[in-house]
Amino acid sequence: MLVRTVIFLALAVFGSSTDEMQVYDTIIVGMGAAGCTAASVLCKAGKKVLALEAQNRVGGRVNTVPFGSGVVELGAEWIHGDHNSRVYDLAIQNNVTILSQDVSFQVFRSDGTMPDKKMINDLVNYALESVDDPPEEPEPLGQYLTRRLMEYMALKYPSLLEDKDFIDQFLHFMDLVVNNYEASNSWNDITTHSKYMDLKGDLHLSWHKNGYKTLFEILLNTYRDGPGYPNLNLQLEKEVTKITYPQDPAQDVEVTCKDGSTYKARNVIVTVSLGVLKESYETLFAPQLPSSKVESIDNITIGVVGKIILDFEKIWWDTSSGLHGFLWSDEAAKEISYEDRWMRRIEGFELKMGSNTSICLWTAGDATILVSMLHISCAWDGKCSMTF
Known part of the structure; x- marks a missing residue:
């Protein structure tokens, strides 16, 4: 799963040189990928670091949990690219096996028939590659990709142009595929021009049975029963409510937590998510942030992606394809009740490399919000061992 936006905000105020005033060299607020990376670098440099995390775990948007026959990722899923990738390099340097996930599609139409797999994947790959040729x-990206796909079909699969139902179903399917990449409601909500850049190499590298949590064990020096860092004080369930950074460089930064505790340091690194910043920046910082940073926080948006992860006693699906897609016919769509309308926003399901008895259905945009509000018994009939 791709994350488009990371806010990494550093407030550096160099304060008193007296040991009595300098409790910590640095306080890090938020221990997701950015926070843990900062802690790792600073601790290796011999700095005294306090890390404050509001949740009861480190990892931020990475959340590996035991499930099914192994583990599944409730958050970030893959290493995207193996060239100039700090994450990939850390895994290899620590002898962690990283596997390439099969992301080829086997697609099913509503009547149970399966279009040619090679043709489907050729069309999907052509569309995704066209994103890099704006x-x-x-x-609007959807408008552009529709035009490119129609031109490509006319050139390579001219008989498809006679099957209007297939074209409509496939374009709807591609809309959902793009939405799962972009966390959008519609592929036409996205522009063809973007400054986002993929790293080179395989974009779907899986931690499989190891879990993405391994990255944080490596960063914090606890992998394979490592001792951690003696100069790191990590405190969980510590929600920060105020960061007071003085204009006088002779004074330290003061951090206040929801439980009333306060801490001081020469500088503070804030790595909380964009959503947290949007909700709290007006009261979190004293004095308030410069207008340039406020403008960035207000104007940058981030979409929503969700997962429905199911486990089964037996594997009933074809394991020769990593992705199974759905082409919804109009007739099948009309049979879906209003309460279950989110189902038509499911592109298909993905096989889980960390638990071979589990599958994952991805949602994006408003469908994710709708599903998250449903009671699990309303969403699925039968036995389910996971709630959300």
């Missing part, structure tokens, strides 16, 4: 003038 037109000179910006336009």
Whole structure:
């Protein structure tokens, strides 16, 4: 799963040189990927670090949990790219096996028939590759990809042009595929021009049975029963409510937590998510942030992606494809009740490499919000061992 936006905000105030005033060299607020990386670098440099995390775990948007026959990722799923990737390099340097996940599609139509697998994957790959070849003038991505796909079909699969039902179903399917990449409601909500850049190499590298949590064990020096860092004080369930950074460089930064505790340091690194910043920046910082940073926080948006992860006693699906897609016919869509309308926003399901008896259905945009509000018994009939 791709994350488009990371806010890494550093407030550096160099204070008193007296040992009595300098409790910590650095306080890190938030222990997701950015926070744990900062802690690792600073601790290796011999700095005295206090890390404050509001949740009861480290990892932020990475959340590996035991499930099914192994582990599953409730958050970030893959290492995206193996060239110039700090994450991939850390895994290899620590002899962690990383596996490439099969992301080829086997697609099913509503009547149970399966279009040619090679053709489907050719069309999907062509569409995704076309994203990296935008037109000179910006336009909605869905509009652009539809045009490119129709041109490609006319050139390579001309008989498809006679099957209007297939074209409509496949374009709807591609809309959902793009939404799962972009966390959007519609592929036409996205522009063809973007400054986002993929790293080179395989974009779907899996931690499989190891789990993405391994990255944080490596960063915090606890992997394979490592001793951690003696100069790191990590405190969980510590929600920060105020960061007071003085204008006088002779004074320290003061951090206040929800439980009333306060801490001081020469500088503070804030790595909380964009959502947390949007909700709290007006009261979190004293004095308030410069207008340039406030403008960035207000104007940057981030979408929503969700997962429905199911485990089964037996594997009933074809394991020769990592992804199984759905092409919804209009007739099948009309049979779906209003309460279950989110189902048509499911592109298909993905096999889980960390638990071979589990599958994952991805949702994006408003469908994710709708599903998250449903009681699990309303969403699925039968036995389910996971709630959300």
